Amino acid sequence: MAEPFPDPIQMTLAIMTSPLFLKIAIFPGLTSIAIIAALLTWLDRKITARVQLRIGPQYVSPLGGILQSFADLIKLAFKELPLPEKADKFFFVMAPVFGMVLAGGLMGLIPFSHETLISNLEIGLPVFLAFVTLSPTLVLLAGWSANSKYPFIGGLRSLFQQTAYEIPLWLSAIGVVMLAGTFNLEKIVLAQSKGWFIVPQALGALLFLITSVAEQERIPFDLPEAEPEVIMGWQAEYTGFFFLAAQGAGFIKLYAFSALFATLYLGGYLGPGPLPPLFWSLLKTIGIVVAVILLRGTFGRVRIDQLLRAGWTILLGLALVNIVITYFIVVGFPTI
Amino acid sequence: MEALTSFFGVSAILLGIGIYGLATKRSAIRILFAVELIYNAANLNIIAFARLRNPPIVTGQVIVLFSIALAAMEAAVGLAIIIVAFRLNNEIDLRKLTRLKG
Amino acid sequence: MTEPAFLVLAAVTVIGSIMALEARDLVYGAVALGVAFLGMAGLFILLDASYVAAFQIAVYIGAVVILILFTVMLVGPAKGEAQMELKRVSLLAAVLVATLIGMGGALASAAAFPGSDVCGGSCDIQSLSRTLLIDYGTQLELLSLVLAAAVIGALTLAKAEKKT
Numbered sequence: 112m113a114e115p116f117p118d119p120i121q122m123t124l125a126i127m128t129s130p131l132f133l134k135i136a137i138f139p140g141l142t143s144i145a146i147i148a149a150l151l152t153w154l155d156r157k158i159t160a161r162v163q164l165r166i167g168p169q170y171v172s173p174l175g176g177i178l179q180s181f182a183d184l185i186k187l188a189f190k191e192l193p194l195p196e197k198a199d200k201f202f203f204v205m206a207p208v209f210g211m212v213l214a215g216g217l218m219g220l221i222p223f224s225h226e227t228l229i230s231n232l233e234i235g236l237p238v239f240l241a242f243v244t245l246s247p248t249l250v251l252l253a254g255w256s257a258n259s260k261y262p263f264i265g266g267l268r269s270l271f272q273q274t275a276y277e278i279p280l281w282l283s284a285i286g287v288v289m290l291a292g293t294f295n296l297e298k299i300v301l302a303q304s305k306g307w308f309i310v311p312q313a314l315g316a317l318l319f320l321i322t323s324v325a326e327q328e329r330i331p332f333d334l335p336e337a338e339p340e341v342i343m344g345w346q347a348e349y350t351g352f353f354f355l356a357a358q359g360a361g362f363i364k365l366y367a368f369s370a371l372f373a374t375l376y377l378g379g380y381l382g383p384g385p386l387p388p389l390f391w392s393l394l395k396t397i398g399i400v401v402a403v404i405l406l407r408g409t410f411g412r413v414r415i416d417q418l419l420r421a422g423w424t425i426l427l428g429l430a431l432v433n434i435v436i437t438y439f440i441v442v443g444f445p446t447i
Numbered sequence: 448m449e450a451l452t453s454f455f456g457v458s459a460i461l462l463g464i465g466i467y468g469l470a471t472k473r474s475a476i477r478i479l480f481a482v483e484l485i486y487n488a489a490n491l492n493i494i495a496f497a498r499l500r501n502p503p504i505v506t507g508q509v510i511v512l513f514s515i516a517l518a519a520m521e522a523a524v525g526l527a528i529i530i531v532a533f534r535l536n537n538e539i540d541l542r543k544l545t546r547l548k549g
Numbered sequence: 550m551t552e553p554a555f556l557v558l559a560a561v562t563v564i565g566s567i568m569a570l571e572a573r574d575l576v577y578g579a580v581a582l583g584v585a586f587l588g589m590a591g592l593f594i595l596l597d598a599s600y601v602a603a604f605q606i607a608v609y610i611g612a613v614v615i616l617i618l619f620t621v622m623l624v625g626p627a628k629g630e631a632q633m634e635l636k637r638v639s640l641l642a643a644v645l646v647a648t649l650i651g652m653g654g655a656l657a658s659a660a661a662f663p664g665s666d667v668c669g670g671s672c673d674i675q676s677l678s679r680t681l682l683i684d685y686g687t688q689l690e691l692l693s694l695v696l697a698a699a700v701i702g703a704l705t706l707a708k709a710e711k712k713t
Contacts, residue, residue, distance in 0.1 A: 199576075202576075202580075232599070233599070233673065233674055234599055234600050234603055234674060237600065237603040237604070237607070238603050240607065241603045241604075241606040241607040241611065242606075244606070244607045244610070244611025244612070245606070245610055245611060247611075247615055248583065248610065248611070248614060248615050248618065251615065251618055251619070251622075252576075252580070252618070255576065255618075255622055263622075267619075270615060270619060274611075274612070274615065277611070294674065453555060453559070454555075454592065454596070457559045457562060457563065457592065459647045459650060460563050460647060461562065461563070461566055462647050463645075463646065463647025464563070464566050464567060464570065465566075466647070467570070468570040472570065474575070476575060476578075476617065476620065476621060476624070477570060477575075477578070479617070480569045480570060480578060480579075480582050480617075481570065483582065483609075483613065484566050484569070484570075484582075484585070487566075487585070487586065487589050490589070490605075491589060491592060491593075494593060494596050494598050494601065495596060498596040498597055498598065499596075503597075505676045505677050505680050506680060506684075507598075508598045508600070508601050508677050509677065509680050509681050509684075509685050511598070511601050512601060512604060512681065513685075513688065513689075513692055515601075515604055515605060515608050515609065516608070516692055516696065517692070517695070518608075518609075518613070519608045519609070519612050519613055520695065520696055520699040521699075522612075522613045522616060522617070523612075523616060523699060523700075523703050524699050524702055524703050524706070526616050526617065526619075526620045527702075527703040527706040527707060528706060529620055529624070530620060530623060530624070530706075530707075531706050531707075533623075533624050539624055
């Protein structure tokens with residue numbers, strides 16, 4: 112070694128103040144993900160309560176119980192962790208943890224603004240969707256490893272649902288790629304400086320919203336964890352920290368998919384005026400989140416046969432129609 | 448070049464493991480695993496040669512995309528056959544599935 | 550070439566594939582196969598084929614591994630496992646022989662393939678899609694026909710199974 116070994120303290124400091132580390136640790140990385148997931152839990156409960164003419168959480172802080180989810184988080188994190196005796200311990204523990212890691216990893220791909228971009232991959236969109244395809248494997252393993260009937264039924268439902276809705280998800284996202292001419296998420300945002308893609312891609316945006324809600328397993332597509340039918344489905348045997356991980360992964364996915372929707376169809380961080388790009392991207396993301404939460408309060412749960420038939424026939428067909436429409440738009444108006 | 452050798456070595460090891468699985472395993476699902484490993488060995492080989500050629504060529508990636516699609520198709524049909532065989536015979540040990548023997 | 554990354558990914562791939570064949574429980578075997586596929590995707594990224602790597606993750610782990618898991622759970626993990634006829638040592642022998650042959654072939658051909666460290670413009674997604682859609686367009690169409698035939702075949706098999 113020619114050069115002297117660097118001082119460990121200085122090296123640690125250099126790493127900790129480097130922009131990439133700050134982005135991963137604070138925004139849009141780990142800290143902000145945890146805080147936003149907790150806030151989304153509160154928002155979800157509050158909005159659903161208002162839709163159903165209830166009040167929702169209100170005691171934990173003066174501002175409408177906004178700290179309720181943090182209190183729940185602390186309570187769940189310090190609970191005892193009993194493992195079911197007949198469970199396959201390895202997968203029972205690993206599945207929810209890896210699910211949360213995967214959901215957090217999705218956030219690294221979203222361009223909230225040019226400065227806070229963690230990774231600017233040339234193929235950002237396929238990588239995001241490829242990560243999403245990993246989650247049914249983990250859910251199936253979680254359901255199988257609990258070695259109990261309801262979790263296994265929930266895991267199988269999740270497998271059928273997510274694999275059926277992945278294909279329309281990819282196909283509806285292709286319309287945006289055809290218009291923008293790139294897979295890179297930031298270039299897709301910049302390509303919308305003349306107009307948001309939701310105008311030429313109205314059908315695609317609708318399909319993307321529906322299929323992404325199905326991928327997140329939220330009402331009206333929450334069959335894998337339907338409480339009245341399969342008693343929380345694949346999460347039935349989880350408690351304490353693992354339940355927190357499973358639920359948190361769901362809310363992080365809600366956040367990530369909403370951010371992706373804003374990126375693909377609503378112009379991402381582009382916005383008028385003196386306000387920073389970060390404000391616009393977060394505003395659009397929160398708007399989509401509220402829309403998805405309102406779906407939960409408005410619609411009932413679909414049956415599994417209705418879900419699969421709609422996924423394999425109507426949504427797949429409409430996604431192909433959307434690609435044909437986009438082709439004519441690209442050929443007919445080459446300036447867009 | 449040393450890098451080429453090492454990628455080639457990983458590919459060769461995977462091929463060896465795959466052939467070992469084909470030769471010794473009797474469960475149909477394990478044999479499917481072995482076939483998938485051999486597919487992967489071939490894919491890695493093609494990509495390594497296409498990339499480390501001078502000048503590099505992109506056709507290798509195209510061929511591997513085709514290969515991955517065909518492997519997925521083969522797995523889907525193979526697993527459907529395994530499920531049907533299991534329903535008919537209650538067995539997926541290939542050496543006991545002798546109904547088709549002429 | 551980034552050597553530590555290569556060593557880690559190669560180790561993950563090889564250990565994953567050995568575990569896939571040797572794990573006692575088929576579910577663990579299928580997951581080990583998925584880990585081996587992930588390592589393989591990492592090797593593809595090292596070779597500047599990141600789109601193929603994303604495709605590998607989406608198709609192999611998102612589709613093939615989950616189909617295998619579903620089949621294993623349907624068939625039952627206890628079924629279908631039988632004693633091996635060859636000794637476990639033969640794994641080592643097979644790997645060693647294959648590695649020796651592979652290394653020999655690689656060393657022999659290393660002079661013919663000197664390799665270049667930068668891939669540049671001929672590995673990016675634009676040239677990949679141009680090659681895929683223009684030079685290999687006919688083959689792509691044929692591939693989609695084959696896939697359609699496979700889907701119909703699998704559906705027919707599943708329907709026939711329902712009748713009996």
